[in-house]
Amino acid sequence: MLRPSFVPPRPVRVLRDYTRLRVDLTRERTRYWQRLEKILEDSLIKVSSVASSLDLISTRDMLEALIRGERDPHTLAGLARGRMRTKHAELIEALTGQFDDHHGELVRIMLDQIDALTRQIDQLTTRIDELIAAIPAAAIPDHECDDTGDPATQALPAVQRLAEIPGIGQSGAQAILAEVGLDMTRFPTPEHLVSWAKLCPRTIQSGNKNTSGKAGKGNPYLKGVLDNAAAGASRTDTFLGERYRRLVKRRGKLKALVAVARSILVVVWHLLSDPTARFHDLGSDYYNSRVDKEKRTRNYIRQLQALGFTVTLTAA
16 A cells, blocks of 8 residues: 555666765765875965865975975975966965974875775776676667767767756765666656755654745765755856855845755756756746746835835836
8 A cells, every 4th residue: 555665676776875875985085185184284385275286286296295204395395386486475384384294204104095995986987887888778878879960969978968957066966866767757746856865854744734844964975066066056057056146146046056956956857757858947047037027026116116216207
């Protein structure tokens, strides 16, 4: 009498194990970068205040020089490349500290751990690409190939079609496929998928009274990908970005991000339901193009009249 739980086929479950491990290793690598920055701050080295990230070729050369025993800030700042050369004075000040031999030993251990994790993540990424290529539903069916040469109508694999959504990217598309699968017949409508992912408010029923509550926990890996995608899409000049900017004014940042994540998941459902579908951005002016100008004009006039003004309109 109960509906069965969602259990994807074995190839998707295997793919899920690889994508989840990649997420875990990526988070662990981020922790090591944070520990490395803490060690540098303990030695009064504040290169992270000048460089955008410690994961740069210039900063890596500086760290390797510090490990070898170089302490002259002018020599260390001379290792900068590209646009960091224009920050020579700031680098000299940031690299002037009390970096000792034990700091160098600890930094060496941290960098070795980061390099090892990077190699493992690259190995998992290669394996994930192979597993997705081996799933028939993720490839382009023969009867859907388009030889017209038009990029807008050309059929693409599932990962590439999902990667066209703002904020998703290649790795995000792979993670979504691993979590929700490719068979959308398990979810009759987009609302079913959104409800399963716990990206909609819960309905709390007490007698004949229904109220909405907080969304449940859901799949943490799927929610993590969608949250990152929503945060990335919120900074774009797209429909999703405009949706976030409209909602954040009256609902707050967290609820606006959840709403954008829900919209992204609805788009994912439609793209996976129709293998020939391609993502089409509605544009940042979508809401303005659907506004009833006469109704908005009447509302503004009514508000001004309530404040005691006499309104006279002149066409621009």
